[in-house]
Amino acid sequence: MSDLVESRADSTLAEFTADVCRRLASGLLDRTGDDLRDLVAQEVDGLRAALSDPSFLDTADAPSDPPFVSPKGYTTINTNPVTSRRNPLAPLVTIEHDGDVVEMTTTLSLPYQGPRGRVHGGYAAVLLDHVLWHAVRSRLDSVSFTRSLTITYEQALPIGTELTMTGRVTEIDGRKTFAAGEIKAGDVVCVRGEGLWVSPRPRT
Numbered sequence: 701m702s703d704l705v706e707s708r709a710d711s712t713l714a715e716f717t718a719d720v721c722r723r724l725a726s727g728l729l730d731r732t733g734d735d736l737r738d739l740v741a742q743e744v745d746g747l748r749a750a751l752s753d754p755s756f757l758d759t760a761d762a763p764s765d766p767p768f769v770s771p772k773g774y775t776t777i778n779t780n781p782v783t784s785r786r787n788p789l790a791p792l793v794t795i796e797h798d799g800d801v802v803e804m805t806t807t808l809s810l811p812y813q814g815p816r817g818r819v820h821g822g823y824a825a826v827l828l829d830h831v832l833w834h835a836v837r838s839r840l841d842s843v844s845f846t847r848s849l850t851i852t853y854e855q856a857l858p859i860g861t862e863l864t865m866t867g868r869v870t871e872i873d874g875r876k877t878f879a880a881g882e883i884k885a886g887d888v889v890c891v892r893g894e895g896l897w898v899s900p901r902p903r904t
């Protein structure tokens with residue numbers, strides 16, 4: 701186990717604060733006037749309570765992304781805009797590996813909206829890039845970077861509905877790894893993606 705760089709209470713406070721930011725980001729887009737004021741006041745009260753009385757967060761989930769010291773000695777904070785619980789830009793996601801298949805679930809709210817009621821196409825690409833990268837990572841010993849990613853939008857991807865992203869490797873050819881996957885809402889495949897991940901050339 702790596703060394704943690706802050707107390708469990710501070711990691712819990714950080715993730716609680718990120719959750720407050722997530723709720724405010726949504727609230728700013730679906731509330732106005734007094735409704736919005738009520739939400740802001742409630743969240744500010746919660747933050748004040750959490751700061752002044754650490755036991756306020758005793759029933760919160762265990763921190764899922766506490767900063768740690770890497771084996772090379774660097775303080776590492778998970779900044780990822782898809783999976784970090786501590787990054788308010790990231791929605792709440794689950795990720796599971798089942799053999800060669802990686803599955804991720806999330807439900808997106810208004811900050812991710814493009815056309816009314818639909819997820820912004822660029823964010824759909826972010827989700828697919830992420831799940832496919834995980835599928836590739838699980839098959840390689842080395843790091844790799846997205847070289848190309850082709851997205852096909854088959855159907856509207858709905859806001860406010862649980863989405864399932866699935867990714868799998870289709871071919872490995874030296875430094876090149878090809879992967880493909882899709883995003884479903886219920887049983888409907890809404891978005892497909894396929895791409896190439898390349899590991900950097902070994903240093904000579």
Ligand SMILES: CCCCCCCCCCCCCCCC(=O)SCCNC(=O)CCNC(=O)[C@H](O)C(C)(C)COP(=O)(O)OP(=O)(O)OC[C@H]1O[C@@H](n2cnc3c(N)ncnc32)[C@H](O)[C@@H]1OP(=O)(O)O
Binds near residue numbers: 830848
């Ligand atoms: C440690 C624990 C971790 C766990 C904790 C997680 C934390 C971490 C989370 C990170 C989560 C990230 C999730 C998303 C993944 C990103 O977001 S990655 C970021 C976005 N991508 C980038 O920044 C990549 C930018 N590009 C590059 O750096 C360089 O192009 C690359 C990828 C290193 C490749 O460079 P290169 O080696 O010079 O490439 P090149 O020789 O031109 O091409 C390599 C081969 O691919 C072929 N090729 C190139 N393009 C194509 C194409 N379109 N079709 C077919 N073949 C092609 C070439 O012909 C060549 O083939 P060979 O001649 O070798 O047979």
